[in-house]
Amino acid sequence: MEWLAGLGHSALSFFQRLGRGHLLFFAILQGLPGMVLRPGLVVQQVYAVGVLSLIIIVVSGLFVGMVLGLQGYNTLVDFGAEQSLGSVVALTLVRELGPVVTALLFAGRAGSALTAEIGLMKATEQLSGMEMMAVDPVRRVLAPRFLAGFLSLPVLAAIFSAVGVWGGYFVGVGLLGVDDGAYWSQMQAATDFRDDVWNGVIKSLVFGVVATWIALFEGYDAIPTSEGVSRATTRTVVHTSLAVLGLDFVLTALMFGE
Amino acid sequence: MSRPEEHLVRIRDLHFSRGHRKIFDGVDLDIRRGSVTAIMGPSGTGKTTLLKLIGGQLRPDAGTIEVAGEQVQRLSRSRLYELRKRMGMLFQSGALFTDLNLYDNVAFPLREHTRLPEAMVRDLVLMKLEAVGLRGARDLMPSELSGGMARRAALARAIALDPTMIMYDEPFTGQDPISMGVLVKLIRLLNDALGLTSIIVSHDVKETAAISDYIYLIAQGRIVAHGTPADLERSDSAWAQQFLNAEPDGPVPFHYPAAPFGEDLLAGRESRQGGR
Ligand SMILES: Nc1ncnc2c1ncn2[C@@H]1O[C@H](COP(=O)(O)OP(=O)(O)OP(=O)(O)O)[C@@H](O)[C@H]1O
Ligand SMILES: [Mg+2]
Numbered sequence: 001m002e003w004l005a006g007l008g009h010s011a012l013s014f015f016q017r018l019g020r021g022h023l024l025f026f027a028i029l030q031g032l033p034g035m036v037l038r039p040g041l042v043v044q045q046v047y048a049v050g051v052l053s054l055i056i057i058v059v060s061g062l063f064v065g066m067v068l069g070l071q072g073y074n075t076l077v078d079f080g081a082e083q084s085l086g087s088v089v090a091l092t093l094v095r096e097l098g099p100v101v102t103a104l105l106f107a108g109r110a111g112s113a114l115t116a117e118i119g120l121m122k123a124t125e126q127l128s129g130m131e132m133m134a135v136d137p138v139r140r141v142l143a144p145r146f147l148a149g150f151l152s153l154p155v156l157a158a159i160f161s162a163v164g165v166w167g168g169y170f171v172g173v174g175l176l177g178v179d180d181g182a183y184w185s186q187m188q189a190a191t192d193f194r195d196d197v198w199n200g201v202i203k204s205l206v207f208g209v210v211a212t213w214i215a216l217f218e219g220y221d222a223i224p225t226s227e228g229v230s231r232a233t234t235r236t237v238v239h240t241s242l243a244v245l246g247l248d249f250v251l252t253a254l255m256f257g258e
Numbered sequence: 259m260s261r262p263e264e265h266l267v268r269i270r271d272l273h274f275s276r277g278h279r280k281i282f283d284g285v286d287l288d289i290r291r292g293s294v295t296a297i298m299g300p301s302g303t304g305k306t307t308l309l310k311l312i313g314g315q316l317r318p319d320a321g322t323i324e325v326a327g328e329q330v331q332r333l334s335r336s337r338l339y340e341l342r343k344r345m346g347m348l349f350q351s352g353a354l355f356t357d358l359n360l361y362d363n364v365a366f367p368l369r370e371h372t373r374l375p376e377a378m379v380r381d382l383v384l385m386k387l388e389a390v391g392l393r394g395a396r397d398l399m400p401s402e403l404s405g406g407m408a409r410r411a412a413l414a415r416a417i418a419l420d421p422t423m424i425m426y427d428e429p430f431t432g433q434d435p436i437s438m439g440v441l442v443k444l445i446r447l448l449n450d451a452l453g454l455t456s457i458i459v460s461h462d463v464k465e466t467a468a469i470s471d472y473i474y475l476i477a478q479g480r481i482v483a484h485g486t487p488a489d490l491e492r493s494d495s496a497w498a499q500q501f502l503n504a505e506p507d508g509p510v511p512f513h514y515p516a517a518p519f520g521e522d523l524l525a526g527r528e529s530r531q532g533g534r
Pocket of ligand 2: 305306307350427
């Protein structure tokens with residue numbers, strides 16, 4: 001009987017959080033038009049959220065591309081198809097690994113930072129103070145961060161894929177002897193702009209919304225203590241990763257399913 | 259009924275609880291326009307909570323809170339924000355924005371709510387910082403300030419928009435005797451020169467009483483005594499006497515409500531034995 005009550009309780013608090021999350025989401029959306037007048041705020045956040053994530057994105061992209069080049073070559077060479085390495089590397093990156101891995105790295109690097117920052121602002125009464133100064137923290141603090149995350153993630157994903165393609169090139173062409181011209185021409189022939197590139201961009205836009213939303217909500221909804229903020233930060237990383245992987249499957253099924 | 263313009267804040271039959279703990283149990287309180295009103299009471303009775311209720315950050319369970327003739331809990335969000343532009347609040351924790359330096363902290367409300375040219379913002383900010391003695395510290399970050407300095411900086415920010423009402427939550431905590439004296443005078447001066455209405459929550463009885471027109475003593479969810487400082491001095495209310503003279507014995511309990519100490523100790527012994 002007790003576990004039933006416990007189950008009901010967690011279900012109830014889950015749906016309460018879900019409801020609060022959606023209310024916050026719509027409040028943030030309402031704050032977005034005002035950002036046109038305050039581009040400085042957004043630029044500042046694009047720097048914090050996007051530019052500071054660049055290093056981890058570039059380094060990871062390079063290594064993922066190199067591994068793809070190596071593994072792809074080993075598989076393809078058995079079929080004598082190693083010349084199409086370029087298309088394998090590019091398609092894997094643009095369709096899947098670019099958006100997904102970037103979103104996972106984004107959750108760890110930028111999402112956790114956003115949650116901690118906002119949670120601490122709440123814990124130190126900075127958000128209440130802002131409210132008492134008749135400044136809406138959702139518009140002043142959350143909206144610019146949301147826009148920055150939403151804009152940064154697709155760009156980061158594109159950079160990740162581009163660097164990854166170079167990584168594959170170094171290994172495939174530089175080390176393993178795939179033909180230089182074939183690498184690029186196979187890639188161009190196999191990659192369709194609408195089907196592959198555009199679908200990848202849509203994925204990273206969706207992940208950008210979800211990752212930033214979760215990070216902001218967890219911070220804004222955090223219990224205002226050091227323990228509460230620390231738990232919220234962990235939840236950001238866990239929930240974003242799960243949401244991104246789950247959504248990736250759904251989106252892939254919708255886009256490439258038929 | 260008194261004329262509405264006489265009182266800026268009118269609280270009637272206020273009830274408020276946190277979880278199962280009743281914080282306010284029928285509080286009536288009036289703040290006269292243009293006066294300095296002190297709210298005192300033992301730690302944990304809900305003075306900060308009262309200020310948050312007046313500022314509309316918390317909603318009462320029952321009763322009404324009127325500020326400038328408007329019921330705070332009934333206001334729409336935009337009307338509430340309009341009202342708050344005319345209210346300054348000094349938070350007990352200071353609540354300075356840690357990512358902005360002192361100058362930008364004080365400039366924040368000006369930049370958010372006015373379209374003043376930067377030169378004028380600068381003049382206003384320096385004026386407010388000068389008033390609290392921190393003009394030279396304007397480039398410091400909040401983390402580089404001492405507790406007392408942070409409090410004064412927060413005060414400068416609270417008065418940046420020249421509000422008609424200011425609520426000070428413990429403005430004197432952590433101040434040395436000199437800055438304390440300056441602050442006490444500053445609060446009274448601001449009030450009289452700008453025609454403000456001030457509410458001070460403070461434990462520094464002597465200093466606060468010296469500049470207050472009226473004092474409310476809150477304990478156990480109720481107003482236990484109120485009057486002008488002179489009234490309270492003379493009153494035979496045990497609460498007033500104990501609080502104003504800082505006597506250890508009297509109706510004000512030092513302890514948070516709890517079971518008798520002896521029982522608590524015995525309960526620990528029983529559970530230890532039960533555990534064996
Ligand atoms: N966020 C909260 N959640 C639950 N209870 C709270 C919360 N904030 C305050 N309380 C409780 O409300 C009561 C009143 O708190 P409040 O901060 O208003 O006291 P105070 O009179 O300002 O005390 P002090 O003089 O120490 O600042 C306290 O007993 C406290 O335990
Ligand atoms: Mg307090």
